[in-house]
Amino acid sequence: MNIIVRQGKILSQIADLAVVALYEKKKGKTETWDLPDDPRAKTIADVLEEDGFSGRRDEWVSFRSFGNYRAKRIGVIGLGKREDIELDAFRLLGARMIKSAKGPKVYEIAVAFPAVDAGSLSLDRAIEAFAEGVWMGAYRFHPYQKKESKTGEGVEIKTVTIVIEQRSMVEACTAAVREARVLSEATMLARDLVNTPSMEMTPARLAEVAKTVADTSDRIDIKIFDAQEMETMGMHAALAIGRGSQHAPVGVHLTYHPTSEPKKRIVFVGKAVTFDSGGLSLKPSDSMTTMKIDMAGAANVIGVFQALPLLAPDVEVHGIFLAVENMPSGTACRPGDVVKAKNGTTIEILNTDAEGRVTLADALSYASELKPDALIDMATLTGACVVALGEDVAGLLANDRPLADALLAVSRETGEALWELPLYQPYLPMIKSKIADVKNTGGGRGAGTVTAALFLQQFVAKRIPWAHIDIAGPSYAEKETRSDFSFGGTGFGVRLFLRYLQGVSR
Numbered sequence: 001m002n003i004i005v006r007q008g009k010i011l012s013q014i015a016d017l018a019v020v021a022l023y024e025k026k027k028g029k030t031e032t033w034d035l036p037d038d039p040r041a042k043t044i045a046d047v048l049e050e051d052g053f054s055g056r057r058d059e060w061v062s063f064r065s066f067g068n069y070r071a072k073r074i075g076v077i078g079l080g081k082r083e084d085i086e087l088d089a090f091r092l093l094g095a096r097m098i099k100s101a102k103g104p105k106v107y108e109i110a111v112a113f114p115a116v117d118a119g120s121l122s123l124d125r126a127i128e129a130f131a132e133g134v135w136m137g138a139y140r141f142h143p144y145q146k147k148e149s150k151t152g153e154g155v156e157i158k159t160v161t162i163v164i165e166q167r168s169m170v171e172a173c174t175a176a177v178r179e180a181r182v183l184s185e186a187t188m189l190a191r192d193l194v195n196t197p198s199m200e201m202t203p204a205r206l207a208e209v210a211k212t213v214a215d216t217s218d219r220i221d222i223k224i225f226d227a228q229e230m231e232t233m234g235m236h237a238a239l240a241i242g243r244g245s246q247h248a249p250v251g252v253h254l255t256y257h258p259t260s261e262p263k264k265r266i267v268f269v270g271k272a273v274t275f276d277s278g279g280l281s282l283k284p285s286d287s288m289t290t291m292k293i294d295m296a297g298a299a300n301v302i303g304v305f306q307a308l309p310l311l312a313p314d315v316e317v318h319g320i321f322l323a324v325e326n327m328p329s330g331t332a333c334r335p336g337d338v339v340k341a342k343n344g345t346t347i348e349i350l351n352t353d354a355e356g357r358v359t360l361a362d363a364l365s366y367a368s369e370l371k372p373d374a375l376i377d378m379a380t381l382t383g384a385c386v387v388a389l390g391e392d393v394a395g396l397l398a399n400d401r402p403l404a405d406a407l408l409a410v411s412r413e414t415g416e417a418l419w420e421l422p423l424y425q426p427y428l429p430m431i432k433s434k435i436a437d438v439k440n441t442g443g444g445r446g447a448g449t450v451t452a453a454l455f456l457q458q459f460v461a462k463r464i465p466w467a468h469i470d471i472a473g474p475s476y477a478e479k480e481t482r483s484d485f486s487f488g489g490t491g492f493g494v495r496l497f498l499r500y501l502q503g504v505s506r
Helices: 043-050 088-102 122-138 168-194 203-212 227-232 236-242 291-311 356-368 383-389 401-413 425-431 446-455 494-505
Strands: 001-008 017-023 059-062 073-080 107-112 159-164 221-223 250-256 266-269 272-276 316-326 337-340 346-349 374-379 395-398 417-422 467-471
Touching: 001 122, 001 168, 017 088, 059 088, 059 383, 073 088, 088 107, 088 122, 088 401, 122 159, 122 168, 159 168, 168 291, 168 467, 168 494, 203 221, 203 227, 203 250, 203 272, 203 291, 203 316, 221 291, 221 467, 227 236, 227 250, 236 316, 236 337, 236 356, 250 291, 266 291, 266 494, 272 291, 272 346, 272 356, 291 316, 291 374, 291 494, 316 356, 346 356, 356 374, 356 446, 374 401, 383 395, 383 446, 395 401, 395 446, 401 467, 401 494, 425 446, 446 467
Parallel strands: 001 159, 017 073, 017 107, 107 159, 266 316, 266 374, 272 316, 374 467, 395 417
Antiparallel strands: 059 073, 221 250, 250 316, 337 346, 395 467
16 A cells, blocks of 8 residues: 655545545534635535534544545545544554544545644644554455455455645655554564464564574674574573473574764563463463464564665664464473573573573573663563553553663553553562573562563663563454454554654654
């Protein structure tokens, strides 16, 4: 799908569907709709009155033009209250519009972009968010289906034309759309990787995809470690988790080099369990059905690196993941085993289903050796985080106030919700082992997300600003909670990290 920006009048556009976005009317006040300045717009006002349209967010009305307009159909979508509008509202508007507009004969859409009030929210930024929503809302994953459904989902919308009044803003808004495409395609790559069944998305395959991305730019280097090299490097923790699978563990280290002197060195670590059966601490069957998603953190790393050469931040970026499959077998690690991580810390594995933190122990130890200015990991780590925050919100735990504040600010911009949880040091005894340095479960039912983060902290070198983002909830959607999500992997965190890097490079 192509998105273009054009100066003009919406009712003069030739399209299969012309869309107008309207703010909600204030209750108890007589006010007219902010419709296009065109005598023909009265017909639209009449339809809105007849249908009881109020302009509430996501409200949708569509009708045939019967030759009164150059477009075959007219669509009107609600924006909600003008005073409540924020950047993410335009992202959701784009996604809701593209989903509402899909139909068997809709190939070309023109949309009149609503007025953006002065202040911190500029027209080009609003259009950028809108374009992200359009691309992400249109995303579907269908490679394993014989044919598309017959409800219009199989029709590919070819072009969305954003119509604005200010000719002087066309160039800036076009550039914003180009950036939105980069961000959206990086997110959709992560979605594709998460949605691909684990029978195909093995540790080796995940590393192959990372290499393919690295090969697209001479500014990206890649190192791939096989199991023997990981053994030599002292990554015994990750190797223990992968020991029960026929698919050998693989380590990946991507490096992005900016064109100018880097302002910072940032390291991004992703959890990369390509399938999590629970190991010998076997999951119930219902809990296993979505466990192909347990490499969403690594998928985000790969998505980020696809976008970096195009966004070109002045930051040296490292992306690290250790890909394993957690399976039960005669060679699998057992509850009660003790393994040594790369930094020398010993881990008592009491539950083989708390495997992600064990693999991250080696990844974070390796990442710390790079002496980064900031270290951020993303992981589908704990069900406790889903219990605490639900499926829309990721948990943030950090040892550095400025880093946490920066990520929280960016999350409000990208619409990827974070909620900070405490890295509560008095809970540290909960992960202390009687026979090793630490154990991989906190014991009991309380504070599971906090104790998991405290475990990870043992493998981050002192004085390194570090943030842990638990994406167990929002990394995968089994029902639509946001209009820019579709069923399956969401790519939650890709745009968050890219926007964070852009902020660091300013």
